[in-house]
Amino acid sequence: MTVRADRNGGGYRARRYAVALLCALSLLAGCGAASGTRTAAPAVTAFPTLTPLPSSTATAALPDRLHLRPVAPDALTLFIQPDDGRAPVLTAFNTAQTSIDLMIYLLSDREAIAALKNAALRGVTVRVLLEQNPCCASDNTMQRALFGELQGARVQVQWTNPAFRLTHAKMAVIDGATALVMSQNLTKTSFTFNREANIVDRDPVDVAVLGALFAADWSRSPYTPSDPNLVIANSNARQAFLTLIGGATKSLAIESEEMQDLAIIDALIAAQKRGVAVRYIGAMTPAGTTAPQRDENAAGRKRLAGGGGGVRLLAVPYVHTKTVVADGSVAFVGSENFSAASLDTNREIGILSADTAIIGRLTSVFTKDWAAGKSET
Numbered sequence: 120m121t122v123r124a125d126r127n128g129g130g131y132r133a134r135r136y137a138v139a140l141l142c143a144l145s146l147l148a149g150c151g152a153a154s155g156t157r158t159a160a161p162a163v164t165a166f167p168t169l170t171p172l173p174s175s176t177a178t179a180a181l182p183d184r185l186h187l188r189p190v191a192p193d194a195l196t197l198f199i200q201p202d203d204g205r206a207p208v209l210t211a212f213n214t215a216q217t218s219i220d221l222m223i224y225l226l227s228d229r230e231a232i233a234a235l236k237n238a239a240l241r242g243v244t245v246r247v248l249l250e251q252n253p254c255c256a257s258d259n260t261m262q263r264a265l266f267g268e269l270q271g272a273r274v275q276v277q278w279t280n281p282a283f284r285l286t287h288a289k290m291a292v293i294d295g296a297t298a299l300v301m302s303q304n305l306t307k308t309s310f311t312f313n314r315e316a317n318i319v320d321r322d323p324v325d326v327a328v329l330g331a332l333f334a335a336d337w338s339r340s341p342y343t344p345s346d347p348n349l350v351i352a353n354s355n356a357r358q359a360f361l362t363l364i365g366g367a368t369k370s371l372a373i374e375s376e377e378m379q380d381l382a383i384i385d386a387l388i389a390a391q392k393r394g395v396a397v398r399y400i401g402a403m404t405p406a407g408t409t410a411p412q413r414d415e416n417a418a419g420r421k422r423l424a425g426g427g428g429g430v431r432l433l434a435v436p437y438v439h440t441k442t443v444v445a446d447g448s449v450a451f452v453g454s455e456n457f458s459a460a461s462l463d464t465n466r467e468i469g470i471l472s473a474d475t476a477i478i479g480r481l482t483s484v485f486t487k488d489w490a491a492g493k494s495e496t
């Protein structure tokens with residue numbers, strides 16, 4: 120079931136806004152902060168200078184503190200995996216009339232690939248920015264094979280912008296009118312096994328900014344987005360998350376594959392200490408995994424739990440999603456993990472929303488997953 124945003128409630132009107140089988144199963148098509156063949160991100164010893172957001176009063180509602188820009192009713196639609204399956208993505212590709220611009224980390228689902236190839240064959244201009252060296256591949260043989268396959272089907276394809284450590288974003292712009300902003304890759308496991316959260320975005324400002332960002336990365340040109348509703352790494356992502364966490368007064372419900380970044384973790388602990396109910400759901404290593412793995416998130420979870428935050432791990436579905444619901448009034452959905460690499464050196468794309476229907480479904484999913492999760496022993 121997809122959820123369309125309903126912005127017509129009285130509480131919303133009263134507020135004014137100034138402003139997600141190529142990988143090993145154990146990695147499950149995620150791995151945003153794992154090392155690839157590009158230069159690894161430096162250890163977190165210092166944090167970049169943050170550009171302050173425009174001033175707002177200390178008592179301002181959270182959407183106002185974030186300077187979120189209002190959008191039209193029904194501009195945003197949430198879809199969740201594995202509940203909603205391929206239909207939202209395939210419908211977007213299959214109904215494209217003029218263009219599909221896809222920026223993707225992993226692309227292996229045969230139905231998604233077929234939809235892109237069929238679009239190109241019927242005359243749609245299809246461009247794909249494909250990550251050359253994803254973390255879960257010991258070499259890029261499969262990526263190079265896919266590159267050639269797409270070219271043979273009249274799809275324009277090139278490797279992602281080398282200015283970034285990895286392009287971990289999962290985003291598409293269709294006909295210059297609709298965008299997909301996703302936590303999920305376009306892999307079979309992402310559709311059928313993972314917990315994922317994604318947005319179909321029809322807001323013209325968002326779509327224009329995302330189209331310009333794609334064009335800039337395609338041409339290897341610098342681009343600094345200015346839309347406060349979008350969370351872009353390595354541009355405003357760190358500041359946006361610190362503002363979101365720092366502005367929460369009641370609750371923070373986080374479901375995300377990674378919990379590693381010290382500044383984010385300490386901001387969550389500070390929120391807990393000032394009376395905010397902080398709960399985090401992370402990923403449990405899937406049953407049947409035989410290869411030994413280093414748990415890169417264990418130290419972060421331990422630090423958060425030691426600071427008073429609630430921490431649970433979910434086995435099924437695998438937590439690859441990246442969502443935050445703050446105070447029941449603002450939600451984040453996108454590709455950013457809570458790691459220094461994701462926030463500071465990767466290309467990542469997410470969105471902030473104050474839509475009550477989207478927040479309601481994310482809260483329902485979180486509540487279900489929290490009940491099914493296990494505390495670490």
